Amino acid sequence: MSDAALPGARIALVGNPNSGKTALFNALTGSRQKVANYAGVTVERKEGQVATAAGRTLSVLDLPGTYSLRARSPDEVVTRDAVLGKLAGETAPDVLVCVADATNLRLVLRLILELKAVGRPMVLALNMYDIAQRQGLRIDLEGLSRDLGCPIVTTVATRKRGIDDLVAQVESQIAAGAINPDSTWREPDAGQIRDAHREAQRILKANVRAPERPDTFTGKVDTVLLHPVAGLAILFALLFVMFQAVFTWSKAAGDLMTDGFTGLGGFVAAHLPAGMLTSFLTDGVISGVGSVIVFLPQILVLFFFIILLEDFGYMARAAFLMDRIMGGAGLHGRAFIPLLSSFACAIPGIMSTRVIDNKRDRLTTIMVAPLMTCSARIPVYTLIISAFIPNRQVLGVLSLPGLVMFGLYAAGIISALGVSFITRRLFWRGAVEPFLMELPAYKLPDPVNVLRSLFLRGKIFITRAGTIIFPMMILVWFLSSFPGAPAGATDPAINYSLAGRIGHLLQPALAPIGFNWQMTIALIPGFAAREVAVAALGTVYAIGNADAAPGALATTLQHHWSIATGLAFLAWYVFAPQCASTIGVVKRETNSWLWPAVMLVYMTALAYIAALLVYQVARASGLG
Amino acid sequence: MHDMLAQPAEALTASDADAIAGAVRLSVARPGDRGVIVDVRAESHPGDHGVGVDELQRRLLEFGFVEGARVEVLHEGAIWRDPIAVRLDEMRIGLRRRDAEDVWVLLDPK
Numbered sequence: 122m123s124d125a126a127l128p129g130a131r132i133a134l135v136g137n138p139n140s141g142k143t144a145l146f147n148a149l150t151g152s153r154q155k156v157a158n159y160a161g162v163t164v165e166r167k168e169g170q171v172a173t174a175a176g177r178t179l180s181v182l183d184l185p186g187t188y189s190l191r192a193r194s195p196d197e198v199v200t201r202d203a204v205l206g207k208l209a210g211e212t213a214p215d216v217l218v219c220v221a222d223a224t225n226l227r228l229v230l231r232l233i234l235e236l237k238a239v240g241r242p243m244v245l246a247l248n249m250y251d252i253a254q255r256q257g258l259r260i261d262l263e264g265l266s267r268d269l270g271c272p273i274v275t276t277v278a279t280r281k282r283g284i285d286d287l288v289a290q291v292e293s294q295i296a297a298g299a300i301n302p303d304s305t306w307r308e309p310d311a312g313q314i315r316d317a318h319r320e321a322q323r324i325l326k327a328n329v330r331a332p333e334r335p336d337t338f339t340g341k342v343d344t345v346l347l348h349p350v351a352g353l354a355i356l357f358a359l360l361f362v363m364f365q366a367v368f369t370w371s372k373a374a375g376d377l378m379t380d381g382f383t384g385l386g387g388f389v390a391a392h393l394p395a396g397m398l399t400s401f402l403t404d405g406v407i408s409g410v411g412s413v414i415v416f417l418p419q420i421l422v423l424f425f426f427i428i429l430l431e432d433f434g435y436m437a438r439a440a441f442l443m444d445r446i447m448g449g450a451g452l453h454g455r456a457f458i459p460l461l462s463s464f465a466c467a468i469p470g471i472m473s474t475r476v477i478d479n480k481r482d483r484l485t486t487i488m489v490a491p492l493m494t495c496s497a498r499i500p501v502y503t504l505i506i507s508a509f510i511p512n513r514q515v516l517g518v519l520s521l522p523g524l525v526m527f528g529l530y531a532a533g534i535i536s537a538l539g540v541s542f543i544t545r546r547l548f549w550r551g552a553v554e555p556f557l558m559e560l561p562a563y564k565l566p567d568p569v570n571v572l573r574s575l576f577l578r579g580k581i582f583i584t585r586a587g588t589i590i591f592p593m594m595i596l597v598w599f600l601s602s603f604p605g606a607p608a609g610a611t612d613p614a615i616n617y618s619l620a621g622r623i624g625h626l627l628q629p630a631l632a633p634i635g636f637n638w639q640m641t642i643a644l645i646p647g648f649a650a651r652e653v654a655v656a657a658l659g660t661v662y663a664i665g666n667a668d669a670a671p672g673a674l675a676t677t678l679q680h681h682w683s684i685a686t687g688l689a690f691l692a693w694y695v696f697a698p699q700c701a702s703t704i705g706v707v708k709r710e711t712n713s714w715l716w717p718a719v720m721l722v723y724m725t726a727l728a729y730i731a732a733l734l735v736y737q738v739a740r741a742s743g744l745g
Numbered sequence: 746m747h748d749m750l751a752q753p754a755e756a757l758t759a760s761d762a763d764a765i766a767g768a769v770r771l772s773v774a775r776p777g778d779r780g781v782i783v784d785v786r787a788e789s790h791p792g793d794h795g796v797g798v799d800e801l802q803r804r805l806l807e808f809g810f811v812e813g814a815r816v817e818v819l820h821e822g823a824i825w826r827d828p829i830a831v832r833l834d835e836m837r838i839g840l841r842r843r844d845a846e847d848v849w850v851l852l853d854p855k
């Protein structure tokens with residue numbers, strides 16, 4: 122048989138969370154995968170290809186994990202609609218592959234009963250079969266297959282065992298072509314769920330014998346990791362190590378990339394005639410996109426830890442430990458990971474809020490994520506602290522600059538909790554979403570899968586940099602470059618640009634918080650990314666290469682700013698929504714301009730109030 | 746209490762559970778407590794779950810909190826002893842106490 126003789130077919134992977142679906146998807150498709158978004162929604166669509174022995178090409182769709190076809194989160198809506206063939210722009214899958222954790226069959230059996238009502242051919246992949254065997258779990262495969270009415274293949278996704286069998290079974294299901302076009306699936310009510318459980322329980326009892334050597338490891342580890350005191354201490358220690366790693370491991374790579382982009386900009390500037398195009402390429406494209414891409418190493422290190430802990434099974438525990446602490450502020454335990462990611466950069470943080478079921482919980486998390494101290498604020502903080510905070514010891518051991526830095530981080534966290542608390546109290550009262558989460562058995566992460574997920578994260582971030590960040594950078598560059606300086610101008614060119622005019626226009630409004638016109642202007646290119654403000658200050662104070670020689674800029678600022686102004690600038694940067702890309706991502710994730718607008722307004726208001734307070738108090742205490 | 750356990754749990758319905766002496770809400774159980782779920786209702790905090798009590802009940806059922814299942818409270822959080830981690834047959838699940846109020850458990854005698 123030749124390729125042409127067999128039409129392609131589509132299969133979809135469905136299953137409970139943590140059943141090893143992603144690992145199975147990787148084993149099936151290898152590197153032949155593509156990530157995109159479903160039309161109109163922000164759920165990631167992962168699709169890959171696998172060739173069958175007979176020469177057919179199967180396209181494999183990895184659906185978000187779910188316990189039920191009754192959809193609750195945007196992720197689960199996609200799973201339901203994809204299974205039912207109702208998804209816009211998608212045809213229904215020819216075969217459903219249900220992925221089950223062989224050691225944890227109870228809930229998935231009920232899901233299978235639901236899936237059967239859909240009327241599509243199905244194959245059950247009994248994954249993690251290695252663990253089942255190690256535990257001495259006895260499963261009567263024939264009996265189970267008979268009771269469920271679908272073929273069963275045992276797999277070990279991480280070792281690529283059973284993959285050929287699975288593909289062969291899918292192939293024979295396609296050949297049989299037993300599609301029942303009339304889905305009888307309907308949302309089950311409580312009684313029907315109970316009935317299905319009873320049926321699942323009966324099937325389980327008839328075909329599965331309890332393990333001879335059940336997993337005691339998870340229970341033992343949990344005694345420590347979920348301990349009310351030790352568990353929290355370990356969590357915070359882990360976070361500490363993680364942040365150390367984020368900033369130290371990625372430093373060399375980040376510096377290298379910064380140098381690379383600076384070098385590239387210099388190369389372009391040197392080899393193209395000076396003019397609009399060159400300015401566009403160097404100041405707009407290269408330094409703009411570069412200023413965001415340099416965060417890639419940090420984001421990768423952070424995600425490396427997150428993926429590792431997720432695959433190990435720890436992240437559900439972290440959400441469990443943090444739930445009450447965050448719940449006090451009206452946040453869901455699941456908001457923990459997005460907020461954690463936001464310490465590197467709010468963009469991946471906001472993108473990872475998709476795991477939160479409830480719309481309000483998700484929106485609250487998105488709205489407060491940019492208050493977390495992202496790494497783009499660090500250059501700004503470092504500059505101002507080195508210029509205005511004396512390097513003194515406090516209480517003998519702590520350095521004052523370090524203490525201020527810590528205070529700025531704390532201010533970010535506390536304000537995020539405060540904003541969420543107030544939002545939940547004033548606007549979205551009462552409705553507290555249920556918090557129900559499986560705590561999966563601990564597993565050793567598989568290096569190949571970890572690396573693949575990491576690669577995927579990096580790719581998604583870079584794609585975003587291309588599609589959202591890029592246009593924003595062009596806008597900011599345009600504002601800062603047009604119109605150009607008149608002939609014989611003495612001030613820096615930015616002073617004559619639209620940004621300069623806006624700066625001068627806004628100046629009176631920002632005078633009460635101690636900002637001079639140079640600062641006001643620097644805020645506008647600073648919208649590209651927070652740390653660009655450092656370079657922009659260098660530009661308005663006409664200090665070439667401010668990034669490379671922050672010392673010179675710090676000295677200049679000491680001459681031009683009062684301490685009160687410096688502190689007000691710090692306070693401003695804790696809150697100000699100075700990041701066009703974040704606004705762009707919020708627009709995309711919420712599918713509306715309302716939420717980015719709300720974010721822009723509330724964060725600006727907070728920034729203004731904070732800077733005003735700091736400036737006036739500092740002046741009153743004689744620091745003016 | 747022992748005779749109650751002997752009764753096939755599947756035969757129990759909501760009205761039967763009203764009559765079950767000694768059943769307690771899962772939300773008040775402490776680590777080490779274990780027993781059998783005798784009823785999963787839809788009544789506590791109506792309008793206060795963001796999803797409605799019927800939806801909460803269905804979610805509980807889908808997670809395997811069904812009549813007849815064995816539960817054991819394993820851990821509790823540091824603040825207000827919340828949330829709790831339970832073993833539900835072979836699975837481990839974390840949930841808030843307020844969401845566990847409608848799960849009634851007949852505890853094993855200690």
Ligand SMILES: Nc1nc2c(ncn2[C@@H]2O[C@H](COP(=O)(O)OP(=O)(O)OP(=O)(O)O)[C@@H](O)[C@H]2O)c(=O)[nH]1
Binds near residue numbers: 570
């Ligand atoms: N021993 C063993 N481990 C496995 C197997 N399949 C997956 N794992 C591990 O189980 C963990 C979870 O696997 P994932 O593929 O991330 O699970 P998932 O179903 O995609 O989880 P969600 O993304 O939460 O839906 C990872 O640590 C995997 O390495 C298997 O067959 N045997």
